[in-house]
Every structure is written in C-alpha cells, then in structure tokens.
Amino acid sequence: MNRVCKILGIAKPVVQAPMTWITSPELVAAVSNAGGLGILGFNAGFETGKATPEETAEEMRKMIRRTKELTDKPFGMNVMTSAFDRAGFSRSTIEVCKEEGVPVLAAIGTIDADQIREWKEAGFKIIYRDMYPTVASAKVAEEAGVDILVATGCDEGGGMPVEATGTIVKTALIVDAVDIPVLAAGGIVNEAMAKASACIGAEGVYAGTRFVLSKECRAAQATKYDILNTDADELIVLTEADGHLKWRCTPHKVAKAAIEENNKGNLKPSTGSFYKGMLKGDMEAGINTVSSAASLIKSIDSCEDIVNELARGYGY
Numbered sequence: 001m002n003r004v005c006k007i008l009g010i011a012k013p014v015v016q017a018p019m020t021w022i023t024s025p026e027l028v029a030a031v032s033n034a035g036g037l038g039i040l041g042f043n044a045g046f047e048t049g050k051a052t053p054e055e056t057a058e059e060m061r062k063m064i065r066r067t068k069e070l071t072d073k074p075f076g077m078n079v080m081t082s083a084f085d086r087a088g089f090s091r092s093t094i095e096v097c098k099e100e101g102v103p104v105l106a107a108i109g110t111i112d113a114d115q116i117r118e119w120k121e122a123g124f125k126i127i128y129r130d131m132y133p134t135v136a137s138a139k140v141a142e143e144a145g146v147d148i149l150v151a152t153g154c155d156e157g158g159g160m161p162v163e164a165t166g167t168i169v170k171t172a173l174i175v176d177a178v179d180i181p182v183l184a185a186g187g188i189v190n191e192a193m194a195k196a197s198a199c200i201g202a203e204g205v206y207a208g209t210r211f212v213l214s215k216e217c218r219a220a221q222a223t224k225y226d227i228l229n230t231d232a233d234e235l236i237v238l239t240e241a242d243g244h245l246k247w248r249c250t251p252h253k254v255a256k257a258a259i260e261e262n263n264k265g266n267l268k269p270s271t272g273s274f275y276k277g278m279l280k281g282d283m284e285a286g287i288n289t290v291s292s293a294a295s296l297i298k299s300i301d302s303c304e305d306i307v308n309e310l311a312r313g314y315g316y
C-alpha cells in the first residue's frame with residue numbers, strides 16, 4: 001500500500017478528479033466502492049445552479065448524505081481556496097463538509113497557509129491542485145502542509161495550465177522538488193498512461209476524462225458518444241483574455257465560432273455553456289471539453305473496471 005492509499009484510506013491509488021456539473025453521488029460512490037477515491041465536484045448532482053453560497057451548501061449537504069448512503073468508503077469535495085472563493089461558495093460548503101464528516105478536500109486556487117492550517121486542524125486530508133502548477137508553488141503548498149499534490153500538465157481536460165508543459169514533464173519536475181506524494185493529472189486514460197506516470201515517480205492518478213466515459217457518470221449519452229468519436233487531430237484550444245482559461249473543445253458550432261473570434265484577436269469569445277454541452281448533451285450550444293488523450297478511450301466502462309485498469313498501472 002503506497003503513501004497515497006495510506007493517507008486517503010483507500011485500497012488503490014486512483015482518484016476520480018472533480019468535474020463541474022457532471023459528477024454525482026452515484027459516480028463518486030462507485031469510484032470509492034471500487035477502492036479509489038471519488039470526489040464531488042461543483043454542482044455535483046444539482047439539477048440547477050443555486051444563487052447563494054448558503055443554498056449551494058445546503059444542496060451539497062443532500063448530495064453528501066446521498067453519497068454516504070451509497071458508500072461507507074472515503075470520498076472528497078472540490079473546493080476553492082480563499083483567493084479564488086470571493087463570493088464564499090466554498091467557505092459555506094466546507095462548513096457543511098465539517099458537519100457531515102467528509103474526510104478529503106480537493107482544493108484549487110492560490111495557497112493560503114493559514115487556511116490550510118485551519119483545514120488540517122478540522123481533520124481534513126488535503127489534495128491540492130494548482131491549476132497553473134510550478135515547482136515553486138508546489139514547494140509553497142508542501143510547506144503549508146497539504147497532504148498530496150496534483151501535478152497537472154496541459155494534456156488535461158477542462159481549464160488547462162497556461163504553460164505548455166505536458167503531464168509527464170510537469171509530474172517529474174514536481175516529484176523531484178517535493179517529498180510529499182504527487183498524483184499525475186492530464187491524459188491518464190488507460191493502464192499504459194498510468195504506468196508511465198508511475199515510472200516517473202507519481203504515486204497515483206487524478207483522472208477526469210476517463211471517468212466521463214463511465215457508465216455511472218451523468219454526462220449526457222450524446223456527449224459521451226461525441227467523446228468516444230473524438231479524433232485526436234480535431235481538438236482545439238480556445239484562449240481567453242488573461243490567458244488563464246483555455247478550453248479543449250470538440251469542433252462544434254460554439255467552439256468553431258469562438259476559434260474564429262480567437263483568430264481575429266478576440267480573446268473574450270463566447271465559449272458556450274458547460275451545463276448544456278456536457279450535462280445536457282447540446283454540444284451546438286455548449287462545450288465538450290476533454291483531455292488530449294481522449295481518443296485513446298475505446299469504450300464506456302463501469303467505474304469499477306476503470307479503477308482496476310488504472311490501478312494496474314501502479315501494480316495494484
């Protein structure tokens with residue numbers, strides 16, 4: 001049992017990465033029951049967005065309770081650090097996590113050492129993912145006391161790191177720089193990719209796109225089939241004004257229009273809706289964002305099969 005398993009209290013070093021809208025208690029529990037760690041993402045299981053932090057936290061309480069009905073294994077919650085959480089949505093949700101005994105926080109945002117100390121004192125295990133990771137920020141996070149770091153390369157689905165370093169190099173650099181365990185994120189979609197990340201010193205995987213194509217993921221069936229039919233050469237990257245948000249999108253209407261705007265120099269293109277594109281399957285009106293390795297995924301499998309496959313890359 002490696003350090004990731006020991007820290008998180010899980011049997012296999014496979015973490016299902018949080019993904020806005022498309023996670024749910026069913027997905028998270030299926031991953032945790034298979035021996036990995038499921039993480040509830042923003043709006044996990046929600047039918048509609050909630051207007052206030054308090055309403056959001058109370059809806060999340062229902063999702064946490066539902067998850068606990070489905071599994072007695074550890075699971076986590078995606079939160080933002082104080083620097084990113086200006087409206088207080090994560091602050092309210094973290095209070096609910098304390099009350100409900102959620103054991104793990106998967107945090108994004110700039111590190112706030114005082115906040116990390118508070119979370120540790122409250123008993124949480126902390127997985128930290130800098131969305132734009134550097135060796136320097138990994139050291140700051142280690143010093144602040146996070147338990148596990150995620151090294152994300154620009155191969156990932158969702159918002160990509162600005163810097164064009166792939167997962168293998170980014171992971172190797174961060175493993176070399178810190179003593180705490182590191183999870184590799186970005187393009188880890190099968191056993192071979194998991195094994196590659198183990199070879200360069202990662203102690204587990206943080207996989208998103210592969211779990212979109214799970215039977216238990218609530219993303220629309222049309223979205224899943226769109227990903228299954230992704231041609232590796234079709235993926236495009238949208239750039240936004242501050243350079244901080246790039247989206248890989250399949251080339252549908254909204255994405256094509258946004259790319260044309262990008263080409264004209266407009267770095268504030270309308271990129272459509274995540275909710276429509278991924279949850280509702282209306283990809284002409286929204287985004288379907290995936291890893292650059294998406295075309296290596298060949299089938300829609302159960303979370304149990306996915307956890308087992310990725311874990312084999314780590315000799316489990």
Ligand SMILES: Cc1cc2nc3c(=O)[nH]c(=O)nc-3n(C[C@H](O)[C@H](O)[C@H](O)COP(=O)(O)O)c2cc1C
Pocket residue numbers: 017018019020041042078108129152155156157158159185186187188206207208209210278289290291292
């Ligand atoms: C559809 C989608 C939505 C995502 N939404 C979030 C999010 O809300 N919060 C977050 O911390 N990361 C989010 N991510 C990033 C994942 O947590 C993870 O870092 C990434 O999926 C790993 O790369 P992979 O997709 O190649 O496995 C998202 C990724 C995807 C594919």
